[in-house]
Amino acid sequence: MSVFLQQLINGLSIGSIYALMAVGYSLVYSILNFSNFAHGGVIMLGAYIGLYALHLLPMSFLGALVIAAFGAGLIAVVLEKVAYSPLRKRNAPSLYFIISAMGASIFLENLVIATIGPTFKTYPQIFNPIPFTFGSISVSRIDVLMFVIAAISLAILVFIIEKTKVGLAIRACSYSSRGSNLMGVNVNRIIFVIFLLGGMLAGIAGMLFGMKYTVYPQIGVITNKSFIAAVFGGLGSLPGAVVGSLLLGLIETLSSAYIASQYRDLIAFTLLIVVLVIRPSGIMGKITEDKA
Amino acid sequence: MKRKVSLFISIMMVLLLALTGCGGGSSGSGDAATDPIKIGWIGSLTGDQAPWGKCESQTVQMLIDETNAAGGILGRQLELVALDTKGDANEAVNAVKRLVSQDKVCAILGPNASAQALAITGVLESAGVSDIATVATNPKITVNDDGSVNEYNFRVCFTDPYQGAVAAGYAADILKYKKAAILYDVASDYSQGFMQYFIETFEAKGGTIVAKEAFKAGDTDFRPQLTKIKKADPEVILMPYYYKEVALSANQARDLGIKATLMGGDGWPSDTLFEMAGNSLEGSYVVNHFDYNDPDVKPLTEAYIAKYGTTPEINCYMVHDAYKVLLAAIEKAGNADPQAITDALTQVEVKGVTGTIKLGEKTHNPEGKEAAIQKIQLNPETGEFEYAFMQKYGAN
Numbered sequence: 001m002s003v004f005l006q007q008l009i010n011g012l013s014i015g016s017i018y019a020l021m022a023v024g025y026s027l028v029y030s031i032l033n034f035s036n037f038a039h040g041g042v043i044m045l046g047a048y049i050g051l052y053a054l055h056l057l058p059m060s061f062l063g064a065l066v067i068a069a070f071g072a073g074l075i076a077v078v079l080e081k082v083a084y085s086p087l088r089k090r091n092a093p094s095l096y097f098i099i100s101a102m103g104a105s106i107f108l109e110n111l112v113i114a115t116i117g118p119t120f121k122t123y124p125q126i127f128n129p130i131p132f133t134f135g136s137i138s139v140s141r142i143d144v145l146m147f148v149i150a151a152i153s154l155a156i157l158v159f160i161i162e163k164t165k166v167g168l169a170i171r172a173c174s175y176s177s178r179g180s181n182l183m184g185v186n187v188n189r190i191i192f193v194i195f196l197l198g199g200m201l202a203g204i205a206g207m208l209f210g211m212k213y214t215v216y217p218q219i220g221v222i223t224n225k226s227f228i229a230a231v232f233g234g235l236g237s238l239p240g241a242v243v244g245s246l247l248l249g250l251i252e253t254l255s256s257a258y259i260a261s262q263y264r265d266l267i268a269f270t271l272l273i274v275v276l277v278i279r280p281s282g283i284m285g286k287i288t289e290d291k292a
Numbered sequence: 293m294k295r296k297v298s299l300f301i302s303i304m305m306v307l308l309l310a311l312t313g314c315g316g317g318s319s320g321s322g323d324a325a326t327d328p329i330k331i332g333w334i335g336s337l338t339g340d341q342a343p344w345g346k347c348e349s350q351t352v353q354m355l356i357d358e359t360n361a362a363g364g365i366l367g368r369q370l371e372l373v374a375l376d377t378k379g380d381a382n383e384a385v386n387a388v389k390r391l392v393s394q395d396k397v398c399a400i401l402g403p404n405a406s407a408q409a410l411a412i413t414g415v416l417e418s419a420g421v422s423d424i425a426t427v428a429t430n431p432k433i434t435v436n437d438d439g440s441v442n443e444y445n446f447r448v449c450f451t452d453p454y455q456g457a458v459a460a461g462y463a464a465d466i467l468k469y470k471k472a473a474i475l476y477d478v479a480s481d482y483s484q485g486f487m488q489y490f491i492e493t494f495e496a497k498g499g500t501i502v503a504k505e506a507f508k509a510g511d512t513d514f515r516p517q518l519t520k521i522k523k524a525d526p527e528v529i530l531m532p533y534y535y536k537e538v539a540l541s542a543n544q545a546r547d548l549g550i551k552a553t554l555m556g557g558d559g560w561p562s563d564t565l566f567e568m569a570g571n572s573l574e575g576s577y578v579v580n581h582f583d584y585n586d587p588d589v590k591p592l593t594e595a596y597i598a599k600y601g602t603t604p605e606i607n608c609y610m611v612h613d614a615y616k617v618l619l620a621a622i623e624k625a626g627n628a629d630p631q632a633i634t635d636a637l638t639q640v641e642v643k644g645v646t647g648t649i650k651l652g653e654k655t656h657n658p659e660g661k662e663a664a665i666q667k668i669q670l671n672p673e674t675g676e677f678e679y680a681f682m683q684k685y686g687a688n
Contacts, residue, residue: 003523006548010515118342120536120564129571131547140547213512213540214568218340221510256516262478262506264516 002136007257008250013143015249016150017212020205021226022233022241023154024198030174030236031194032088034097035227038079040220041108042199046072046206047215048112051121061126065149069203076199077192079104088191105220112217121215146208153204154242157197161238166193174236232272234285243283248272328371329364329628331356331618332397334387334412335404335426335607339379340509340536343562344404348426348607349374352401354599355615365622373397377408384408385415392419398628399424399621401614404607406430406452406482409445416444422634424448424618426610427558427581429455430481434656446637446656448614448649449581450663452482455557456489456532457687458663459579463528463555464497466685467577471502473526473552475517475541477533478506486532486557493687502526507537514541515548522550534559539568546572553577561606566668566677574677576668582609582646583664583681589645613644617651662686 028036050068083104087096131140161167172180173190181187233244255267333352336345356370373395375387391397400423409428416423425447434445463469477483503524505517529552531538538560554576596604620640625632641650652659666679
């Protein structure tokens, strides 16, 4: 039983990282109808910004986290201006956006390799490394912290979207950006907000990921999994991204624990394909026809 | 119609330019007795294994500069052509194709990993150019399953079976462990070969493998597997993979309360390892190619630090010995002909920094080298982790 509980905790901890990253994908998809593959690059840069904020400026963890969030938010906004905005003005099909996103992602990774270097960087020890233990179950402090910060950030995001005027506009745009435009919503401003919010979440995710594991230019690769989690939960749906991520984390962990670790990805992704075949819009996604 | 004609003419002009360009190029890289002798190097300058690749290419450059300053070889200067494989087997094949066709190198040093060294076998064979791998330990690089030797693949390091057998022998005979667990990288030839021979030797010596769990390179979380290993309660956990995953999995093992001794091979040593996982690795054992404190090794370490300002990785020493073997072979061949060099590689014996190296004719592996067993310890004076030399140990 204790092994099962430990595995559940392992799964949730992996899932909460996926969740922070997946929400960024969903936010952009809900408005622009394309998958922002440069999100991984922004997460990676967020991890580096957090690291250097801690090293260069004598500041607390929270200060560095705020800098990482705003730094990554700014990068995401700049990326939108450079890589997507020109395409939007020409009404380019979404395939072009995806290609541009992939290009931006490769650009960011190589920029970091060329300037900062390809080697691994480790965060300084900020928190007590000794894990909490309950009997034979152990939970590391950084996992608890990640879970809490992920929950708070997502709660703030949901608050912005559900309770504020900007949030109302975001929801309107996600239903129909053309219609919202006709009703006087400044869609360009909403897209700016979307990228800023998505980028800030990426910065937070990047810094937490870096603290937990390590920082290197290829961190962005892990966002492949979180992207898949977002699709699984329903691209465009924020609760879907969170649920999909936690489920993917749990499925991966439990299949590795109770079936065979070498078949983990095989089992997890077979299951995803089955879910998508039965329900193409994901667990909580809107049916595409209803949306546009 | 007019457009088609002009298109045709422009295509022809481009082709003509390309052809004349090639002609000029090939006459420039001829084999005249005064031209520099080109030596190729391939390895990871970007990607996960970049710290090793960078150190390796810098070392070769340093050694070539030294040779050139001393008058070169056969009265000719040496020139390095170093290409990045990005840690990828396909890129390695592309790099070797370029080295043999465009740069016309006489031989190639590197790469620093087995998968890339395995992938280039076919290109080497069709070009008739030899490669001396540095830390690529998979047995199939030089010897095929049917026992035949790959004519143009050589290496200066020991092999995975040897490493696995040494680790298992040391764990069973010297440390007296009876229960071992293994976490391995299912996508790595290195990890699989190492593991397979560890199991064979450990079981032959009366030990039991209580858990065997896999992950895939690129994974960052190993707790599901480690939770299962913890339940099996081993005395030692073999971690036959590279330092990034070693650091992450060792940290997570300690997080989960696993107290077992950790053990690994030549994929471990790296400066970043201690930075990432110092405390978690204290008391672990590493099967290494040589001992850093060996007096033979120190002058090279000092020369590298003087030139590049950082301590060298293990690849510095391995590529140094590969370079020495190659230089001796060029000298013996008396010219820079790739085939003559290939024939000479098994005919020379050099004293490298990692031991005396004589490549066997039937295996293309160095014969009679012993591994060095090192223990990771905290030095109370410096407050830093270091590799303490335990003993030389050979598999029998």
